[in-house]
Amino acid sequence: MKTIATALALVLMTGSLGMASPVLAQKKDKAADKPAPPKLSKPILAVVVAVQKLQTAGDHAGALAALATAATVPRAEKDDALIMAKLKLFSAQNLKDNAKLEEALLEAAEAPSITPEEKLNFSKFIAGLASNRKDYQLAWKWYEFYLAQKPDDVDMLVQAASVNAALNSKPRVAELLGKAISLREAAGQKGDRSWYEFRAQTVIDGKMEAQIMPALLGWVKAFPEPKSYNLSIELVKQRAGNMDNNLLLDWGRLMWAAGAMTTGNNYLEYADAAIERGMPNEADMVLKEAITKKLIDPSKQNVGEIVRLAASKNTETKAALPGLEKEAGSNPRIGLVVADTLANLGQHEKAVGFYQKLVGNAAVDQDTVNLRMGAAMLKMGNKDGAKAAFAAVKGGPRAQIAQFYGVLADA
Numbered sequence: 001m002k003t004i005a006t007a008l009a010l011v012l013m014t015g016s017l018g019m020a021s022p023v024l025a026q027k028k029d030k031a032a033d034k035p036a037p038p039k040l041s042k043p044i045l046a047v048v049v050a051v052q053k054l055q056t057a058g059d060h061a062g063a064l065a066a067l068a069t070a071a072t073v074p075r076a077e078k079d080d081a082l083i084m085a086k087l088k089l090f091s092a093q094n095l096k097d098n099a100k101l102e103e104a105l106l107e108a109a110e111a112p113s114i115t116p117e118e119k120l121n122f123s124k125f126i127a128g129l130a131s132n133r134k135d136y137q138l139a140w141k142w143y144e145f146y147l148a149q150k151p152d153d154v155d156m157l158v159q160a161a162s163v164n165a166a167l168n169s170k171p172r173v174a175e176l177l178g179k180a181i182s183l184r185e186a187a188g189q190k191g192d193r194s195w196y197e198f199r200a201q202t203v204i205d206g207k208m209e210a211q212i213m214p215a216l217l218g219w220v221k222a223f224p225e226p227k228s229y230n231l232s233i234e235l236v237k238q239r240a241g242n243m244d245n246n247l248l249l250d251w252g253r254l255m256w257a258a259g260a261m262t263t264g265n266n267y268l269e270y271a272d273a274a275i276e277r278g279m280p281n282e283a284d285m286v287l288k289e290a291i292t293k294k295l296i297d298p299s300k301q302n303v304g305e306i307v308r309l310a311a312s313k314n315t316e317t318k319a320a321l322p323g324l325e326k327e328a329g330s331n332p333r334i335g336l337v338v339a340d341t342l343a344n345l346g347q348h349e350k351a352v353g354f355y356q357k358l359v360g361n362a363a364v365d366q367d368t369v370n371l372r373m374g375a376a377m378l379k380m381g382n383k384d385g386a387k388a389a390f391a392a393v394k395g396g397p398r399a400q401i402a403q404f405y406g407v408l409a410d411a
Contacts, residue, residue: 039078039079040077040079040083041075041077043073043074044070044083047070048083048084048087051066051087051091055087060091060095061095063087064091064092064097067091070084078113081107081110082111088103088104088107089101092104098133101129102126102130105129108122120145120149123142123143123145126138127142127143127156127160128159137167139163143160154180154183157177157183158177158180158192161198164176165198165202170202170203170206174199174206174211177199177202181199185222190222190223191222193223196215196223196228197219197228197231199215199218200212200219204235212239213236213400213403216235217403217404217407220232220404224258226258226261227262229255229259229404230260230261230266232404233254233258236400243397245273246273246277246368247398248269248272249274249282250371252269252274252282254401254404257375257379258408261286261290263295264295267287267290267296268290270282270283270286271286274344275309275313277340278337278340278341280309280317281345281346282344283306283310284310287306291307318345321338321341321345324338324341332358332361336354336358336364336368336369339351339354339358342354343376348376348380349380351376352380355376366392367396367398367399367402371393371401371402373389374386374387374388374390374402374405375405377389378409386405387409
């Protein structure tokens with residue numbers, strides 16, 4: 001509340017209460033530069049004189065009491081309501097009385113003679129004070145008023161989003177945070193991490209399907225870190241429900257490429273899928289890293305078994321590869337197995353050659369071919385080729401994986 005109080009003090013210094021106040025760079029000999037005196041009715045003028053005497057003496061409690069007594073005095077002239085509100089505002093400010101501050105600001109904002117600029121300025125403080133006491137409906141009314149005229153005020157957009165979160169208005173939260181993020185990014189900056197995270201969670205909780213992937217991709221693009229990739233990818237996977245090992249393999253490869261393997265379960269899920277799909281070299285690779293990071297314990301029976309299985313099958317796979325390569329030319333499905341195995345063994349350039357022969361072949365799933373070819377190209381450093389391959393993944397769950405890879409390729 002200190003920020004609101006300080007800002008209001010500045011407002012009061014520049015406002016006209018009918019009292020002496022400092023005016024900078026004003027020529028006294030120019031009558032045109034002098035503000036017009038307020039037009040007050042006689043009963044209100046009498047109240048103003050009495051209240052100002054109390055304020056000058058430092059009796060702000062007495063001033064507020066006098067103003068309360070005069071609440072029923074008719075506001076007959078155009079400036080009556082505004083002057084009375086500003087007198088209340090001045091004393092409330094000095095007493096640090098938030099309830100009276102808000103009351104005075106509302107009276108001033110609704111006064112017929114207030115200028116549009118001053119009403120706009122006061123609306124910020126009304127919204128903040130109402131929000132602080134959890135009157136979120138009133139707060140949103142004034143945030144909305146302010147943002148209708150100042151739609152590019154990033155701080156107010158975020159504050160308004162917080163109020164709408166309290167009101168459980170998820171679509172509005174997503175819209176306001178989206179605007180704040182876009183404005184920051186258009187200025188060559190990025191928003192606060194919490195904006196991206198909260199927007200992503202909001203669109204998921206609100207089942208705003210069309211906004212989910214853009215929100216998640218925006219998050220990892222702004223913060224390309226293991227945590228953001230891991231959380232974003234896991235959110236998509238959870239929504240997808242049960243997946244077969246072929247798809248889990250592609251998700252595992254993505255998490256590995258993004259450096260997003262942060263838990264033992266991440267490694268074990270990827271390793272298990274890799275073994276089931278005949279890619280034991282990958283399983284061996286990820287399991288060794290997980291052991292090094294002490295995320296899994298090979299002394300535990302279930303972990304030890306998968307570690308040994310990966311090592312034994314790795315030898316078998318390498319021995320079978322030459323024979324499979326010979327069959328690949330006449331059998332597209334075997335061609336895909338060979339391409340995947342070569343990529344699994346780190347022979348990415350050779351793998352890409354096999355993937356390219358499969359492009360357009362109806363016997364194999366083209367989204368799978370393009371996704372895995374793009375992943376191999378990315379590992380080779382061929383970002384342009386990778387992006388073209390990812391862009392060719394058109395539908396299904398692999399389209400989401402390709403979109404995440406696209407962010408990696410743009411990094």
